[in-house]
Amino acid sequence: MLTNASDNLLETLDDLNEVVAINTNINLGKHPxxxxxxxxxxxxxxxAFLKNNNASIxxxxxxxxYIKAIPAYLESILMNFMTNAVKYKDPNRDPIxxxxxxxxQDYMILSIADNGLGIDLKKIRQ
Known part of the structure; x- marks a missing residue:
């Protein structure tokens, strides 16, 4: 697990470097x-975070x-959705x-759903 975590951290650092490059160079594009x-x-x-919270994916x-995307952005999006699903989980059930x-048509639509608390629309409208 430590080796995998280390390898993934190096990949994340590479992706962060790519994000910096993208922000400074608009010519970098999406690829499959x-x-x-x-x-x-x-x-x-x-x-570890998912296991500690009994989260299931x-x-x-x-x-x-395959989708056309910027790798660093895609990984960041996936990790944000996963961590938010756990962070805002319903206290009475394990996150799924x-x-x-x-x-x-010409697009692939990725859908991510969870069984968390949801968004309090009344609170947001204030």
Whole structure:
């Protein structure tokens, strides 16, 4: 686990360097990324956090799905959704995060759902 965490941390640092490069160079673009590899990487980076909170990730994304994205941004998005699902979990149940993907014309739509507290719309409208 320590070796995997170390390797994933190095990849995250590489991705952060890419984010800095993207912010300073608008010519960097998107390229095809194997979605499940990024999901597995995010899970590995958060393994202890997910285990400590009894979080489950249900991945319904087919193994052959690739999306066009900036790798650092995609990993950051996945990790943010996973950590927020645990951070805002319902205190009466273990967090469950479900990932799905479907093609819509020229786009792949990634959906991430959880069984957390949700958003208090009344509070936000104030």
């Amino acid at each position: 990324i194997h979605l499940n590899s990024k999901i597995e990487g995010a899970q590995q980076n958060l393994l 249900i991945n319904h994304i087919p193994e052959d799905v 995060i479900t990932l799905t993907a479907k093609r819509s």
